[in-house]
Amino acid sequence: MSAKFKILIHDLSQALQNKNYNEIPYLLNSYNSLISDWNTLSVENLNSNCKYTRNNLLNLPNNLGQILILIWKSNCNSNVHFHPNSECWVKVLNGKLEENIFQDNKLISTNSILLNDVSHINDSIGSHSMHNRSLNNRAVTLHVYSNNDNNNNNIEIFKNFQNLDLHIYRKKIN
Numbered sequence: 001m002s003a004k005f006k007i008l009i010h011d012l013s014q015a016l017q018n019k020n021y022n023e024i025p026y027l028l029n030s031y032n033s034l035i036s037d038w039n040t041l042s043v044e045n046l047n048s049n050c051k052y053t054r055n056n057l058l059n060l061p062n063n064l065g066q067i068l069i070l071i072w073k074s075n076c077n078s079n080v081h082f083h084p085n086s087e088c089w090v091k092v093l094n095g096k097l098e099e100n101i102f103q104d105n106k107l108i109s110t111n112s113i114l115l116n117d118v119s120h121i122n123d124s125i126g127s128h129s130m131h132n133r134s135l136n137n138r139a140v141t142l143h144v145y146s147n148n149d150n151n152n153n154n155i156e157i158f159k160n161f162q163n164l165d166l167h168i169y170r171k172k173i174n
């Protein structure tokens with residue numbers, strides 16, 4: 001992991017802890033994805049039953065938020081889901097995704113989320129599903145949640161990079 005990426009996760013962590021949610025899209029948009037920055041944090045479950053792999057980067061205490069990297073196999077999708085009591089931001093680190101947004105079980109929009117794009121959803125916007133439509137390429141996304149109890153907790157974490165030693169890093173840069 002590069003220092004630049006570690007600083008991004010550190011800054012996102014600070015924004016979550018301070019509930020400075022306006023900063024989060026700014027931080028995510030300010031980062032330009034480079035595979036070498038985060039490659040070691042995108043470990044894929046190669047089991048063919050697994051549509052997408054969840055790697056945990058940060059799980060803050062007191063329900064203050066969580067940061068994950070997801071690796072999407074080609075031609076796969078999530079189910080339609082809500083994010084109870086949580087904001088959810090997604091930045092595309094590699095490839096691209098399609099997002100479908102639903103209100104009252106009706107599809108209200110379909111958005112292409114391209115490399116470096118940032119999407120945002122909460123339950124007042126609606127529920128959503130994400131699709132990697134590529135038949136050849138995986139996609140990699142960075143997910144920031146303002147609540148640890150997001151509804152995906154019943155899906156397995158494949159690799160846990162628990163909090164990335166951010167406290168140690170903070171000592172080094174001070």
Ligand SMILES: [Fe+2]
Binds near residue numbers: 081
């Ligand atoms: Fe979601």
